[in-house]
Amino acid sequence: MFGIKLENVTKRFDNVLALDRINLEIDAGEFFFLLGPSGCGKTTLLRILAGFEQPERGRVLFDARDVTDVPPHERNTGMVFQNYALWPHMTVWKNVEYGLTMRNMSQHARDQKVRRALEMVQMSGYAERSPNQLSGGQQQRVALARALVIEPGVVLLDEPLSNLDARLRLEMREQLQDLQRTLGVTMIYVTHDQKEALAMGARIAVMQMGKVAQIGTPRDVYRQPLTRFVADFIGEINLISGEIKSVEFEVVATTDVGDIRGQAGYEGVQVGDQVLCAIRPETIDFLSDENKTTDNVILGRVRRAIYLGEVEQFFVELASGDQVKLIQYGATMQHAQPGDEVRLGFSQQQVVVLRDEAEDRDEAV
């Protein structure tokens, strides 16, 4: 297995800038996620790693080896696609064996490796079936075995679970994680599903229009988003716009619903900056006791309450006309009815103050 480095990788298709100066380092043995909306360049990046596309500028390194101009079959990458891409006329065994046959390996060595690969994905009993006699989950496991059998230095997975139903997807997530941990192989996983990336990724690169918007652990990108785009794309968020009033002891923004205290989400926060106070719905509480207070208190009226069993969602209209969403969990669930006037409280620690950028505003529409 190897580590991967991308230096200024840029790719253009006609007048579309699919990748714009991507710099990325992925450690050997890491399970790394590329996450972003449709068209942000994830697949293009994966194809550049596999060697199916050439960057217009920049370099791709596998460990210290520059592979930018190395053809796909000399890169030792294994690829798993969304639609499995198994050969329908070959049995499961032949599908998995194919990569080894191409490498002129002896029959004995091939048999051993195919057997092991099928065991790894728990498909040993299906060797003589053809792909159309398998369920989607089983086909995806065969595709994985086919990628792993060549003992690749990196496995590239392009939305590998998106054709599976929700239950199977959860099951396969766990199996993939276990397999990655056991084998210790570098894996790069492309998805537009933020829940999948949060649940599985050790590190995630959030991509936006050909650029990396943020890299971090699931916790980092969820709790400390660097931009409105990342905050919006990962999970749900309330955004209240304001202007920085003070940065002396704490960051305070003046907004239409009063002052809001928060954490600086970018460097060099200055008085007068136009900002967005980003607050996750589950970090806001109803302050039922009139006298109770916290770092931030805002007033509103409940417009809608949606009971979902383990959680209840509330939509509260503020004096500014903005709507704020709250999520309350089971045991601590507070009761409020549509029409109730409420006080909402949230701590300074839970508010990330982001720069309100015009560029981000346009894209978020």
Ligand code: ATP
């Ligand atoms: P999705 O999740 O929909 O697969 P993605 O993030 O993987 O999207 P890419 O497939 O990498 O995005 O595409 C990035 C941009 O490059 C898009 O605007 C796409 O239309 C464009 N693009 C990709 N491949 C080509 C191509 N072969 N020719 C022209 N444009 C392309």
